[in-house]
Structure formats: C-alpha cells, structure tokens
Amino acid sequence: MLGLDKKDAVLLVIVAVLTMFAPFILNPFPEGSAMAQFNAGYPDLMQRFVIFGIFAIGFNILFGLTGYLSFGHAAFLGVGSYAAVWMFKLLSMNVIPAIVLAVIMSGLFALLIGYISLRRSGIYFSILTLAFAQMMFALAYSVLTPITGGETGLQLALDDPRILGQSQTPEGNIPVPGLFGFEMRDSAELVIGSWVFTFNLGYYFCGVILLLAFYLAIRIFRSPFGMMLRAIKSNQQRLNYTGINPKPYTLAAFVISGMYAGLAGALMASMDPLAGAERMFWTASGEVVLMTILGGVGTLIGPVLGAGAIKYMENIISKINSDILHSWFAFLPDGLEDFVVTIVYPFIGKGWHLTLGIIFMLVVIFLPGGLVEGGQRISSWLRNRRARRDDRRSKTEPAE
Amino acid sequence: MDAIILQILNGLDKGSAYALIALGLTLIFGTLGVVNFAHGALFMIGAFCAVTLSRLIGLSHKVEVEGETDFLGNPLTKDVPYIYDWFGEATGAAIVDWAVPLAILFAIPVMILVGVVMERGLIKHFYKRPHADQILVTFGLAIVLQEVIKYFYGANPIPTPAPSAFTGSFDFGVLIGFDANTIIYPYWRLVYFAFAAVIIGAVFAFLQFTTFGMVVRAGMADRETVGLLGINIDKRFTIMFGIAAAVAGLAGVMYVPINPPNYHMGMDFLVLSFVVVVVGGMGSLPGAVLAGFLLGILESFASMREVIDLIPGINQIIIYLVAIIILLTRPRGLMGRKGVMED
C-alpha cells in the first residue's frame, strides 16, 4: 500500500486510526466522574500531541538515523512559529502560506546552522547546535524584540496589515487562523450519555499533516537515503571508503529535520497565533531529545509516543491539585485519606517535574529502548505465555 | 585601563566558579567516561549544605516579647537560637555568623557520601551504555534532586550571608595607584577566588603526586591496560566520583554568600559548565580550568557598557559565540584529546 511493505502499512494504519479516533480514545472517562481529570481529549492537548509528535518524528530522522544529537533543535521550531505569525500579520490568516513560509525559513536556518555545526561530530556538534539555539533565544528575548515581540512573544494586533485578508473582523476582533473560510478552532461535539467527544478542525488538520509527516518519515527510513543515514551512524569511516560523502547526507537529514521542526512551529502558531522566545530555550530542545529517547530512538512510532507521554504529564498531571486529590480519596477514613493525599501530593500538581524526572530515570534504567521496547517486551511476554499455555495443553492432551 | 583591570578581576572570579564546576565534570568524564548532567545538581546540593547547616545552627525556640503583638494581634514571639543558650549570646552569634565557612566541614563528608552513593547506586550501571542514556538518566536525576530540594526549601532564594568580617570591598585601585573607588572588589569574592585556586591546586597535586592519582591518571588514559595490571580501578573511580562531587559541593557552599541559593541554581550553571568543558576539550583537566577562566573574563568584558553600545546584545551571546569560534578553529576545544566523544 502506498509503496510500503506490509509491516509499515499496518503501522501507518494504526497511527491513522489512533489519530482519527483520538477524541474517543483520549476521553475514556465520562464527564463529571473523578477520573475525568485524566481525560486528554480536548482540542488544545490533542493538537499538542500531534504537533510535538511531528517535531519528534523530524528530530528522530536526524538523531535516530545519523546519531547526530542536536541540542538546539527547538530553534527551528521557534523560527517556524515566528515566520508563521509574521505571515498572519502581513499576509492573511490562511494557514497554508504561513506553513509554507515557516518550513522554508526553518529549512534555510537549518541549512546555515547545519553547514557550520556538521563540521564537527559527537558532543562538539551537540554543543555547537546548543550554542546557536541559545544565541537565537537570547537575541529573540532581548535585542530582537521589534521582530520577535521579546518577552511577551510575537502577537497579532488589530492594526496588522494582512493585505490578503482583513485587519479586523466586523465585530472588531482579531481574525483567527483558518483554512479557506474554515476556522482552526471550529469544533463539533458528540454527546453519548455522559461522555462528550470534541472534534476540532484544527486538530484534524494537524492530524492529517502528522499522517503525511509520518508517511514521509517511513519512506525516508526505508529509502536508500535512509539507509545511508543509518550507515553514517554505524560506521562513517567505512562509508567514506565506500565512495559516499557523508556530509551532504547528514546536512540533508539536518535540514529535513529542521523543516519538520519548522512545520511543527507553524502548526503551533496556526492553532494558537503566538510565538514566544521560550520555545527556543535549551530546555525546549532538551524536551524533544527526551521525547525521542523516552519513546525509542530510531524507531518510527517511538518519538510520537514519547511526545504524547511528556505532553500528557505536563498538561494533565500538573493540573491535579490537593482538592482533587481529597475528592478522589474521600472514600477512605479521614486519617487515612489525609495520609494518602500527603504521600501522593508531592508527585502531582506543582510536583509534576518530580514525577517526570522519576519516569525518565525508570525508563532509561529498565527500558533502554524506550516505550517501544516496553511494548515489545509486553507483547513477547504475552506470546511466550500463550506459547507456554499451548505447550502445556499439547502436553496434557495425549494423557487424556 | 582601570575598567579593564576591574573586568579582569571580575572575570577571574566568575571564571573560578566555572572552572570549579567544569573541573568536577571533567574528572567524572575523564575517569568514568560518563556525561553527568546531574553535576549542576551536586553544586546546588553543596549550596544547600550551607543553608542546612546555617539553619541547624540557628535552630531556635520561641520567646514571647512583652507588650508587642504580631500582625494578627497575637503576642509577638522572637526566635532565640538554642546555640545562644548553650554558648552565650556572643559566642553563639559568632558561630551563626560563621555558618558558611563552617559548612565546608559539614559539606565534605556529605558530598563524598552523595557522590559515592550516586556512583554505586546509579552511574555504575551506565558505564557501558550510550552517552545519550547517561545524559538522560543523570538529567532525570538532576530534576529529581532539585525537586526534592524545592519541596523542602521552597522556590525562593534563601539569603545566606558571609561572615560579617568579609562584608564590604577591598580597594585595589589605591593599591596600584588609581583613584579611590575605581577598582574595588568584595572581600568574599576574593576569598572565593583564593578558595578556588586552592581546590584546583589540590586536585592537580593529588593527581600528580600521589600513587592513587597516578593510577587514576593512567586509568583516564587507558582504562583497560590498568585493569590488566590487576589494580582495582573501579574502586578508585568510585572514590574519584566522590571527590568530584565534593569539589562541586564546595564550589556551591562558598558560592552561597555571592548569590542567595535556590533550587534551580544547578540547572542555571549546567549548560554553561558543559560549554566550558567542551571549549576546554573533553577530558582535559587543564583545559577545563583554562576555559573556565577564559570564558569568565570574556563574559566580563562583554558586559562593559562600551562594548554593549558597540555591539548590542553581545553580552547575551558572548559565551556561545566564543564556544562556536573555538570549536570551529580548534576541533577538539582548547586542549582536548583526539577521539574523545566524537562518535
């Protein structure tokens, strides 16, 4: 299917199903129930899942295939966001030109930074990319304020020209990003009993782009180009003596992954038209590294899972406060309730960083291949168990 | 001229903090081959050793003050440290005043213990794992450590002053023939510089002149060979980790009066200290120290008003700009060895 072998086609279909049915899958608990706190099926978070999924997929093309660890990849996300918001300010609120310009701009930045940084390898490459990103952050936050909006971020205003669109809506508000008349924030809802499912246009737009990005990533992974990238990670010396010039390959991978980041940045701006400099801070670059490793470096689906896991914690765990905890454990006797809440409290709400840190450590210690390895282990364990059961059965049968 | 001398002084002082942290990072990387993202957290824990000790010394009981009330109208209470009761107010106050220097004695065993536990309990299992795994697990550990500190001490900085004998500043300018007040420098920062010099000297002397140090240096050069000689290099490396933790911790203890410590001070230093280590050259101790001072001085120069007016924003990016230029002209940093961390 689509030039993919069966395994990859199945993977793509799984991702497509997960993406398209996410509003159901992420909202398993009925509204108003205590567990509704864990529902993640609201537009903003679903959008974030797929946008950071795209970001991580792109990062994985560089890091997972070539082994070059860029520690400044968030810079391209920032460039993409700024480019997109500028398009919204100057041209129109249609997301297509914004996305196109963002991808081109981030590609250009990636070309320049990659060309310089790829002169070194290993940790020296990492530090070079980190240095570029930190410089971009620092300048965007301060002296470049006229272009970037600085601390408050680049925002739309009522007096922006928007030459192909309108500066203001008839009601006197700033128009919102859209796609040929459809607004990104348009939503429809489905109510079944006490479940509410939200279908948001922006989310589905991002979801379709995620599928395209994922499909392209599969093609790259399975292409001769992808094979060369893996060969770079495996043995650059041999590749050199095999008549292959690794430089343009790594640079191409760097630019592609930079463009993925720019795409993600443009989508962020399209869902929420604001671009802030913090997007480029080193912790943001570190976050995508963590997503990729958490999910599984070099695997296709891993980075998407990692992105989802981290964003889920950031947005769901951080919102649990002591009140909610008390309501969960209200069924316990008073003393015990307080005790349980006291134990759990440091790990939720403002303690979500602590939980994140612990999970990183546990995953790296016990699942070096990330969540994907965890999944593989579980499935092989299940297979073994079934095999053993079948085994037992076949052994016992003759006795009967 | 005086402005330049002043900034060199500043740079040496900033640089001594960078150098101390980078030195510990390099010790760990050079001996164990581990990229330790939790090193900043060790610096932070050192600082909180000082906070903890000053709180322990200052442990108080409440005494009501006659005739005054607090903001809710209840009788006003005053904290009186137990130490006043035991040693009298004068001696007690002196001990409280000297809490930070005293914390050095407290921090050394604590930090060595923290370091050894960390190495035996966690890092040991990561010697053969890829650097990316090491980075992630130590980064996770750094987050956990700082969140634990935050849980107990809050997010706000905690003022922990130097002994009052060291308040104020020393007028260098007068000493070398400038006008008064042109080149002044705080006493405690001079103490910090001297302290850093002593620690750096001690580490180098230790590695240079003791048999222990010789074995460790040999191990840094070629771990397998030393292993073949039948020397228990692992145990020595554990001790080395403890020492590196102690160096970071002491850097933290003494830093406390310069800037009030908070739980994220380690992360603030983390990226910078990695830049320092890499600019110096991965695995090179002299390189780390040299790069620390070099970047400290350059950062100070870049913060001069005249320089900022000339190139706006240069103070924001100088460290990274220098790092890029050095890495492009000297592929392995200032003093790096070939083949280290290049794969």
Add this chain to the structure above:
Amino acid sequence: MGILEVKNVGKRFGGLQALSEVNLSVAENSVHAIIGPNGAGKSTLLNCLVGKLIPDTGSVMFDGQSVLGRSPFEINQMGISRVFQTPEIFGDLTVMENMMIPIFASRDGSFRMHAVESVVSESEVVDYAEQMLEDMNMADKRHMHAAAMSRGDKRRLEIGMCLSQKPRLLLLDEPTAGMARADTNNTIDLLKQIKEDRDITIAIIEHDMHVVFSLAERITVLAQGTPLVEDAPENIKGNPKVREAYLGESA
C-alpha cells in the same frame, strides 16, 4: 606505466620522517605486495594512497590522474577500494544492507537525494547484492546484523562489499592479521579466486610471508619509510637486504 604510480612520496610527522622518496608502480591486473617490518611506513603509505593522509612531497597517480588532495570517497569513486586491517563494516545494518550500500555508491555517486523510493524497489541493486552474497557464500546470512557475525565472515563481507563496486584497484591492509591458520588459508583462496574471476589489480600490505608468497606477483619491501627493493617473489626470498631489514642489526 602502471595503474598506480607513486613518485617520490615523503611524509613527516613532527620529528619522524615516516616516508621518504617512495617510488612504486603497480602494474594493471597484477597482485602487488608491500611488505616490511613494523614501523616501516606501510600503513602511512596506504593512507597516502586513499586520501586519509596527504604526503608532503611527491605524487600519487591512479590511472593517469592525481589522487592527492582528494577525499577518500572521491578516490573510491575513481576505482580504488580499501579493505581494512580489522574489518570495517556497518555493524548495525544487516548483511544485505551492507552489501547494497557500495552498490548504491557506485551506481549513484557520492551523494544522491533518493529519499522517497524504497530500497526494496531498487530491483537491480537488490538483485546484484543477492548475487554478490551468493558469490561470497553468505546468502543465508543476509538478514543477520553484520556485527553478530564471526570475524572471518566480517572479513569476507568486507571484501565482497569492495568487490561489488568492481574496483580497478583493491587495496588490502593486512587482511589476515589476527586470523587463525585455517581462516588465513580461506582468505588466500578467496583472493586467488577473485583474481581468477575478475580483471582486477590487487595491492596488498602484509606481514604474513605465507600470504605474500602465496599471492603476490610482485613485491616491494619497505624499510624505515623507504623502498628497499622491488622484485618478483622468488627473488625477494633470497635477498640479503630484505633479510637484514627484517632481522635487524643483529643479523
């Protein structure tokens, strides 16, 4: 005029004159061995031929073109393949993928952005790689990770990868170093077979005299960075200069 012409090559590392006035001519379709004691400069010379080092003086011509200043991948594209002392293969990739990369390299050049078509759809490359694996007797291992193979198999794969490019000159750097006798003999047989089957020039750097005398048609003896003699194998055996170089002053 040989296919490889080395003229007056000299290379200095600080105070050490590693090579001086090296002249060497490798005739087309011959097997030429370069031997010499440890530290004679064999590896330095080899590195000068493949672009890893640039000599301070002299010239290196391959098929009438200078290789100096070119990168290893460019020199490979000119038709020189190198086999390393310890097998250099792509350990994380499968055997099949290992075999396909050099084939892609000779078909598409040093860089091509073929990022969308799938590897498996490149049937000519796939078929050829299959064929090469058959030839190298390792078709059954095609899905194995290369790193998981035995050293002998890795060596065989590496040679196969080089041959798949149909190089005009195959450089072998002590291909049997550290091998057991049986593996060594297998390698000798393999190389003999290759020589029989193809039009190929082989230059081999070797320590093991058994290998050298089994294969070489011409031998250059290198000592202290400079060629001592160049002659046919039967003449080298009895040469006193060679004896002296190998056994040192004590002889």
Add this chain to the structure above:
Amino acid sequence: MSNNDVTRRGLLKSGALAGAGVALPTIFTASSASAFTNEPTGSTVTLGFNVPQTGPYADEGADELRAYELAVEHLNGGGDGGMMSTFSSKALDGTGILGKKVEYVTGDTQTKSDAARASAKSMIEKDGAVMITGGSSSGVAVAVQALCQEAGVIFMAGLTHSNDTTGKDKRANGFRHFFNSYMSGAALAPVLAANYGTDRKAYHLTADYNWGYTTEEAIRSSTEAMGWETVAAVKTPLTQTDFSSYIAPVLQSGADTLVLNHYGGNMVNSLTNAVQFGLRDKQVNGKDFQIIVPLYSRLMAKGAGANVKGIFGSTNWHWSLQDDGSKAFVKSFGTKYGFPPSQAAHTCYVQTLLYADAVQRAGTFEPCAVVEALEGYEFDGLGNGKTLYRAEDHQCFKDVLVVKGKENPTSEFDLLEIVEVTPVAQVTYPPDHPQFAGGALGTCNNGG
C-alpha cells in the same frame, strides 16, 4: 461545522439533560447550546487559576493560589468573609456567584507564555472555565490576555507590572488591578527627591526584556523630570545570575545612585551583588551612594535578606496597611495560613472578588456584560483606597505605596515599611500617554 469555540461544561449540562438515558448519539454544536463561551448552565461556575507552580516564581504562585482558595471560600460563604464585608459593593452575598457555587481549576504557567496558554486553553476547553486569572510576569499576562480575548472569556491579570499589559498589548476582555511601571516611577520620584535631593546621577541596570524596558523608561522620565541625570543604562540578560561585572563599573561612571530595574531572581542577585561591592558604604559626588528597586515584593525582599534594609521601592499593597479592607484580608489570610499575604496574593484575591461582583451586578456571566460592569467602575474597601477601573484601558487607578526595607524586622515577613502612600491623582496618566502608546483595546468578545 459551526464557527464556534468549544464549550464543554455548558454543553455537558444541556447535553446531559437532552440525552439523559438516551444511548443514541446526539450531535450538538455549541451555538445551539449557549450564547457565549462556557456559559455555566448548572449549579456551579468554574474559574481558572493559572499560576506559576514550577520555576523560579513558584513561591509567588503558591501564594496567589492560597489567595484564590481563600476568595473562593469567601464567595461561597465560608470563612469570615474577608474583604467582602469591607468592599463598597454589597452585591456579593456569600452564595457563590449568581447563586452558583464557585468551583475552580488550577494550572501551571511555568512562567512561560506557551505553557501558560496551554494551561489556560485546557481550562477553557476541558474544564469549562468562564474566567482565567493569575500569573506572575507580564510576558505571561499579555500572552494569556490575548488568548482569553480570542476565546471569549474574561482575563483578570495577576501580578503584572509592565506598562504593556494595559498599554500596547491591552485587550477588551482583560483587566489589571495591579499597578504598573509608570505608576512606580510617578510615585517614587517625589519620595526620592525628598530623601536624596534633586541633583543625582543615576545608573540603571535593566533586565533585557519588555518589562525592564518599560520600567526603565518610566523611572528615567520621572526622575529626570525632577532634575536627576541618567549617567548610563545597561541591559542585563534575563538568564544572568552573577551581576558583578555589571555592578563593578558603576562607581567609575561617577554615578551616585543605582537603579535596579530587575525582578525576581535577577533582582535578588543584583541587589545582593551591589551590596556586596560595598556600594552603599561609598560616597560619590559628596553624597552617600544609594540603590533603588522600583518594584518590590516581599518574597523578593526575603530572598535578598538583610540587603534590602533602607532601600526604596514601590509596591502595590502591603499587609501592614491599616485600612479596614487590608486588615480584614490579612486577618482571614493569616488565620487560615499562619502568615501574612503577599502583594501578589492581595491582587489575586481582589481580582476574583471584583470579577464576581461584576457578574453579580451585570446579572450574567456574559463577558461583554461583565466588561461593561467593570469599565469605569469605582469601588473602595479593597485595600488601596478609592479605586477606578478605567474604561479606556482596563487599568485600575489607586494609591501606590512607596516602601523601604525595614532596618529592624521583627519576623521574616516584616521586611518592608511603608514610607508614603502616594495618592491616586499623582499616578494617574492620560490613556494616550506615550509610554502606553500603540495597540487598541478592541471590542469585547463573547466567544460562543
């Protein structure tokens, strides 16, 4: 699809009614269910408290959250009612807002505009919050304010001091009770002139981002207007931790006053460093060297410790104020938590009450009606004396406090003493003042 925002909670209620017991899916669009975003249709109303819970301002965020919890308790008729009894408007009666019990959700801004917007969006989209409030920096306030405008909910800013929040980045759906850079300058200048004279040479260190710029501009123009000279203004990076290289050249410049346009960790460190350098013991131009911190907060003063003693600054509110409102608030906050509230806590508490009151007076949660009720609204009894929510820019105009670090604090909370309560007239400016130029309020947005 309809052109509408998601309105979860409102929809749920009506949906649950319509679909009770019905297994068949029913598709609703928001417009058919509610007139504006997240219209509360049940017996409760949800407010969103978006404060920094991680990062350097976490302690300030924690204090804001305490104030919000207290406000909710009072609105629902719990506790001693706090400022509800001193508030000039008597619309609130302790039965929630418009009879609906007040519930709240909390989120973490991380002091990053992205994270803050994500958190606010989840409150709007998932939890059905009808009003968002909180924050501890202007970057976050401006970002979340713009989001609320777009989504059609009310934003009641927390601690945000930059002129831009109600200047070039003002929004119709956003309201600020906190004072701003201009007011700090206007309030401080006369006090500085009275204490330090009108012939001073000032050296500014300014945090290199928007808030720093507006604060520097405000302090410069108001001090220069009374005769001070600005010798130099140097921008310092946000991420700077050691300010020695910025402090050291100050004396050489011939300046006799150092103005630290820094907040949070920057301010704690720069002040500590400046005192370390012994600047305050020096004499320049025959005058004692002085340091000024335009924006003070108790939490920062705590971080800088003894270094704040005797240093002038301004603040929005302080717990030692003796008016009835302040006393009532300090009493109920202190009784509940054991220590006095910070200015951040105060402004957040007041904002919540003001919102609730406006809804009560408007008789609806509809944002445009609430905006109308707040615009030009005059009130008293909330701690800062008579206060006006100006219609033109949604900024509160009230008295500003000039404070000084206390020489002999009696507790760890007693760090500042009030030097002067600058009357509101002195800090009022026209809406088109150049420091607030650019941007437009726009029109209120009801969303749905």
